[in-house]
Amino acid sequence: xxxxxxxxxxxxxxxxxxxxxxxxxxxxxxxxxxxxxxxxxxxxxxxxxxxxxxxxxxxxxxxxxxxxxxxxxxxxxxxxxxxxxxxxxxxxxxxxxxxxxxxxxxxxxxxxxxxxxxxxxxxxxxxxxxxxxxxxxxxxxxxxxxxxxxxxxxxxxxxxxxx
Amino acid sequence: xxxxxxxxxxxxxxxxxxxxxxxxxxxxxxxxxxxxxxxxxxxxxxxxxxxxxxxxxxxxxxxxxxxxxxxxxxxxxxxxxxxxxxxxxxxxxxxxxxxxxxxxxxxxxxxxxxxxxxxxxxxxxxxxxxxxx
Numbered sequence: 001x002x003x004x005x006x007x008x009x010x011x012x013x014x015x016x017x018x019x020x021x022x023x024x025x026x027x028x029x030x031x032x033x034x035x036x037x038x039x040x041x042x043x044x045x046x047x048x049x050x051x052x053x054x055x056x057x058x059x060x061x062x063x064x065x066x067x068x069x070x071x072x073x074x075x076x077x078x079x080x081x082x083x084x085x086x087x088x089x090x091x092x093x094x095x096x097x098x099x100x101x102x103x104x105x106x107x108x109x110x111x112x113x114x115x116x117x118x119x120x121x122x123x124x125x126x127x128x129x130x131x132x133x134x135x136x137x138x139x140x141x142x143x144x145x146x147x148x149x150x151x152x153x154x155x156x157x158x159x160x161x162x163x
Numbered sequence: 164x165x166x167x168x169x170x171x172x173x174x175x176x177x178x179x180x181x182x183x184x185x186x187x188x189x190x191x192x193x194x195x196x197x198x199x200x201x202x203x204x205x206x207x208x209x210x211x212x213x214x215x216x217x218x219x220x221x222x223x224x225x226x227x228x229x230x231x232x233x234x235x236x237x238x239x240x241x242x243x244x245x246x247x248x249x250x251x252x253x254x255x256x257x258x259x260x261x262x263x264x265x266x267x268x269x270x271x272x273x274x275x276x277x278x279x280x281x282x283x284x285x286x287x288x289x290x291x292x293x294x295x296x
Contacts, residue, residue, distance in 0.1 A: 150182045
């Protein structure tokens, strides 16, 4: 039974190259891992390496803490502007978010912005709507990195399990 | 017959759910049953429409999985939609305590995307691909 029109079928076919790209990428990755399996690696006792890793983690935590403090300052400024009813620049709402906690922290400003939009006449909403969209988009890079890192870890573990 | 596009979307979702929240789709289903998500969405399809309308705002018609997931999770964190209309709030609080905030919101976002793929009631031509076209 043929139930699909030509355009419907064409639409489905259009996605196939992307599927093959993904399949090819996974295949070449698998081949690279196969090669790596044959290399002997001598691992020194962990205590020799733990110090640099500990230092690195500490530095990373410091950077995150500092970044969070900066972001919090910026969020407070934006909040103040919104509460006082000052004019806003939508570009200021493009925030650099590097952790999930920062994503959660920006929720208050988003709520305030939304309340502001709802209380405004339609013709004055445009910059606020734009700011809302920028805020919604902030942190995409963080999410992308998070998904990528998780996926790579998962694939590595699966490969190790299969041996 | 399951259309190619939908089958591919489910396969991508399966890998991502496993990688990101450490659950297979069956486990995800069980968790969502506890949260009452499917039932609530079933009763209120408007809320699903609202989520996807905001999520696709200013995006290309064929967004990457990453950007769609980000938008949906952020909408949930920002409470752009009333969470009590999507989940059993007590069960969600328990899940947050059990797996942490990030995981809980991710599980819910995956659940919403899965429900959307399963039902395909809304006419958006989404395909959840890893790489931007």
